[in-house]
Amino acid sequence: MEDKSNQEHFLDTSVARSLLLSTQAYKQYFDTQFSEQPLYIFNYVQMEIKRSYLINLISFYFVLRLETINSIGDAIALWSNKFKTSELKAILQLIPQLFSTHQLNFSSPQDKEKALSVLAIYIKRFELILRKKFKNTNIDSTACTRAKVPLNIDLKNPAKGLKQFADEFGDVKNCRSKCQIDQFLLTQYRTEIEQLVEIASQLPKNTNTSGFINIANNLKEILATGATACDCKRCEKIGDAVIALDAPRRMQLEHTDNSFDYLCPPINQPHYKHPSENRIVINVSIDDSDQG
Amino acid sequence: MAAVYADNLLREMHLLRDKYMDNPFTEVVIALHDALFFQNRWIDYTANQYLQAYNLLSSLIPRETINNSSVEEAILALENYGFNTLPFGVKLDLNQADSEAGE
Numbered sequence: 001m002e003d004k005s006n007q008e009h010f011l012d013t014s015v016a017r018s019l020l021l022s023t024q025a026y027k028q029y030f031d032t033q034f035s036e037q038p039l040y041i042f043n044y045v046q047m048e049i050k051r052s053y054l055i056n057l058i059s060f061y062f063v064l065r066l067e068t069i070n071s072i073g074d075a076i077a078l079w080s081n082k083f084k085t086s087e088l089k090a091i092l093q094l095i096p097q098l099f100s101t102h103q104l105n106f107s108s109p110q111d112k113e114k115a116l117s118v119l120a121i122y123i124k125r126f127e128l129i130l131r132k133k134f135k136n137t138n139i140d141s142t143a144c145t146r147a148k149v150p151l152n153i154d155l156k157n158p159a160k161g162l163k164q165f166a167d168e169f170g171d172v173k174n175c176r177s178k179c180q181i182d183q184f185l186l187t188q189y190r191t192e193i194e195q196l197v198e199i200a201s202q203l204p205k206n207t208n209t210s211g212f213i214n215i216a217n218n219l220k221e222i223l224a225t226g227a228t229a230c231d232c233k234r235c236e237k238i239g240d241a242v243i244a245l246d247a248p249r250r251m252q253l254e255h256t257d258n259s260f261d262y263l264c265p266p267i268n269q270p271h272y273k274h275p276s277e278n279r280i281v282i283n284v285s286i287d288d289s290d291q292g
Numbered sequence: 293m294a295a296v297y298a299d300n301l302l303r304e305m306h307l308l309r310d311k312y313m314d315n316p317f318t319e320v321v322i323a324l325h326d327a328l329f330f331q332n333r334w335i336d337y338t339a340n341q342y343l344q345a346y347n348l349l350s351s352l353i354p355r356e357t358i359n360n361s362s363v364e365e366a367i368l369a370l371e372n373y374g375f376n377t378l379p380f381g382v383k384l385d386l387n388q389a390d391s392e393a394g395e
Contacts, residue, residue, distance in 0.1 A: 023381035053382075090382045097380040101330045103306070117313045121322050128364050129371065129378055155314040277383060 010040045010247045012255035013048040013239065015274065016134060020126070021053065021094075026277045033254075033274070040251060041134045047147035048239055049130055052087050054123065054151075055169060058162050060091050061119050064112065065159060072099055072115050073106040098122055120158035127151045141246050142184045145175040146232065172232035181235060181242075182227035185219070189245045192267050193219050196241065199266060212262035215241050244269055298334045305329075316358040320349065320366040327375035337375070344373040 011019070019030055019039075064075040072095070080092060096106075102118050104111040140147075149168040153161040169175075185193060200216030203209045218237045222229045235242065240255075244263040247253045253264060253271040264271040305325045312318050324345055328334040348369055352358055370377055 020378055021380070021382045023383060024379075026381075027376075093382045094380050097330065098326075101326060101380075102309070114310065114313070118309070118322070121319055122326075124319070125323055125367060125377060128367060132364075132368055133371070155316075155319065281383075 007037070008040065008248075008251040009034055009037060010137065010251035010253050011045065011134065012243055012253060012257065012260065013045050013052075014256040015254045016041050016045055017049050017053065018256070018277065020049070020130060020133070022277055023281060025281050029280045030274070039134045040137050040248075042137045042139050042246065043147035044140075044142055044144050044239075044242060044246065046130055047144050050127075050149075050169065051146070051236070053090065054127060054130075055166065056088055056091050057094070057119070057123050057126070058166050060095065061116065061123065061162055062159075062166075064119065065116055069112070070109045071107050071112055072104060076106070095119075116158070117155070120153060120155060120162070123162065124151070124153045124155075124158075137248055137251075139246055139248065141180070141188060142242060143178070143180040144235075145178040146172070149175075176231050182230045184242070184246075185222055185230065185238075186227065190223075192245060193223060193241070195266050196263065197223065199262065203262070208258050209262065211240070211257060211259035215259055215263070244271075294335070298328075301334075302329055316360070316363045317349075317352055319363050320352065320370070323367045323370055323377040324349075324375060327370065327377045327379060330379040333376070333379060341373050341375065345370065345375065348373075 015030065016039075018026055060075065060079060063069060063079055064072065066075075069075050069078065076092065076095060079088070083089070083091075098118060099106065099115055102114070104115050104118070146169055149165060151161065151165045197216050197220045200209075200213045200220075203213060205213055215238050218234060219241060222234065222238075240257055240259045241263055244253065244260060245267065247269055249269060251270070253260060253269055254274065255271060256274050256276055258273070260271050261273060263269070302325075305321055308315075308318050308321055309325070328337065348366055352362070352366060355362070367377060
C-alpha cells in the first residue's frame with residue numbers, strides 16, 4: 001500500500017474556506033484527514049476567499065454603519081431583503097453567531113457601535129488567519145494583483161482601512177492591468193487548456209460535468225478572443241482551472257468540487273475529492289442519533 | 293466550580309470590550325472570548341490551555357505599548373494552543389455559488 005505520510009496537501013478554495021469557516025463537524029473531518037501535516041495554498045486561493053467572503057463582510061460592515069440603520073436587526077433585515085446569492089446569504093449565518101456570542105441586543109441602537117467594533121475586529125482576525133494558517137507555495141504564475149491588496153485596519157478608525165481595501169480590491173481595471181492571467185492562459189498553459197476544451201466538448205452535460213463544462217466554455221472563449229476576454233469577472237468563472245493548472249504537481253490537490261475530477265487527470269495533477277459538508281454533517285447526525 | 297470562573301471571565305471580557313474597544317490588548321482578549329464563549333466551548337478547553345492563555349495575556353500586560361505584530365503573534369499563539377478563534381460556522385453551498393457565478 002502506498003505510504004501517504006509524506007503526502008503534501010494543496011488546498012483548493014473550497015477546502016481552505018471550509019477549514020476557516022465551516023461547521024465544527026466538517027472542520028473535525030478535515031482535521032482527521034490532514035492530522036498535523038502542513039497545508040499549502042497560494043495567493044490566488046486567498047484572493048478567492050477574500051472575494052467570496054471577506055469583501056461581503058466588509059459590505060455588511062458599511063450597511064450596519066449607515067446612518068439610516070439604527071440597529072443590528074435593521075442591517076440584517078436590509079441585507080436579507082436585498083442580497084440573495086448564497087455567498088451573500090452566508091453573511092446572514094455569520095452575523096447572528098458573532099453578535100449573539102457577544103450578547104449584543106439586535107434591536108438596540110446603543111449596541112450598533114459595539115457591533116461595528118466587534119465586526120471590524122473579526123474581519124481583521126479573519127484576514128490574519130487566512131494569511132498565516134496555511135503555508136504559501138509562493139507560486140504566483142497569474143500575478144493576481146487583487147490577491148496582494150493589503151488590509152490595514154486601525155481599530156480607532158476601522159472604516160478607513162476597510163474602505164481602502166474595498167476600493168483597491170474592487171478596482172478590477174487597475175488590478176487586471178497588472179496581472180498576467182492572459183499570459184498564464186494563452187501562453188504558459190495554452191496546450192493544456194486546448195486539451196481541456198476538447199475533453200469538455202465530448203462530455204454529456206449532467207450534474208457531475210456541468211461545472212467543468214462551464215469552465216471549459218469560458219476557456220474556449222478566451223482562446224478564441226484572446227487577452228481582451230480575460231478580466232476579473234471571467235476569472236471568477238475559471239478559478240478551478242487556474243488553481244488546478246498552477247497547483248504544484250508534487251502535491252495532492254484537496255477539493256470538494258466535481259470540476260477537478262475532469263481538470264486534474266489530463267494535466268497529471270494528483271487530487272482528492274472530499275465529501276460535501278452536507279454529507280459529513282448528516283452522517284454525524286445519524287451517528288449521534290444511533291448512539292442516543 | 294468552572295462555571296463560576298467562566299461567568300466572571302466573560303463579564304470581565306465584556307467590560308474590557310465596552311470600555312477599551314480600540315486597545316490592542318482588547319483585540320487579543322476578544323479572540324480568546326470568541327473561542328471560549330461561542331456555543332459555550334469554554335467547557336471543552338483544558339487546564340493547560342487556560343494556563344497558556346493566562347501566561348500569554350500576562351506577558352502582554354506589562355508592555356507600555358502593544359504593536360500590531362505583537363497582536364498578530366498573540367492571536368496566532370492562541371490558535372497554536374488549540375483555541376479556535378474563528379469558531380463561527382458558515383454553511384456555504386459552493387456548487388450553488390459556482391453555478392450562480394457562472395450565470
